[in-house]
Amino acid sequence: MNKTEFLNKLRTALNGIPQDDIEERVSFYGEMIDDRMEEGLTEEEAVSGIGPIDEIVTQTLSEVPLTKLVKEKVKPKRELRAWEIVLIILGFPLWFSLFVAAFAVVLSLYIVLWALLISLWAVMVSFAAVALAGIAVSVVLFIKGFIPHGIAVLGVAIMFTGFSIFLAIGCVAASKGVVRLTKKIFIGIKSLFIKKETAK
Structure with a gap:
């Protein structure tokens, strides 16, 4: 070429x-x-x-x-005729309601997607908070001489630390995926305005 x-x-x-x-x-x-x-x-x-x-x-x-x-x-490519303007006005309730419905569906899917991601991050933060709190409590128990209890609490804290690390990795991957998906969705919407029938 x-x-x-x-x-x-x-x-x-x-x-x-x-x-x-x-x-x-x-x-x-x-x-x-x-x-x-x-x-x-x-x-x-x-x-x-x-x-x-x-x-x-x-x-x-x-x-x-x-x-x-x-x-x-x-933007009109030429000046609209009177009958075309009348048709646009008469059809406004139909095409506008369809536009609003389509927009609402896309927006709701977008909100649900990000809500799930935020929930995932919230779970990760809560697990990390439990891990930190468990470590702090285990230190107090060790100081006070409650060794068995301290070991048990420390074990739980270590377990939640592992959970939070795995969740953090998953959250980062999910965040990148959602960002990429969001970008693709917007590009897909924009591509509707491109006349692809002549684009080879």
Whole structure:
């Protein structure tokens, strides 16, 4: 694929985002290809080193605000006729209620996801607190001469320390997963505003 073909496909794949953002991306990657060619690469090698167009689109979507995409989507390409305005007004209760319902579903799933994550962290913190409290109590029991009781409490504290460590590892992994999933969800929502039928 040469430079012109690549930039044309990129422009097509980005169809749906604001035009100034499209031109900025096309110009950026055009200059990048030129720089690679100046370093001694052939045009095809310079283009292949850029990466898949799908990845560029995904990266672009992650950087463009959702409000900007919505504004671009709803902006009329031409002046609306009177009958079109009437249809929009009459259909408002239907399409607006569907929009609110879809938004509520996505928002509720998002809240549930983060609520589960917060609950997991809360359990980990509570286990760590029990472990610290158990160590403190065992020290007091040792000082007062209640050795068997102190050993028992210390054993429980060590057990909860292990639980909290395993939970901490799980919480960190779950947090990273939720962040990645959240990012994918938002990119998926943004991708709805891209006209993919012509993007190959």
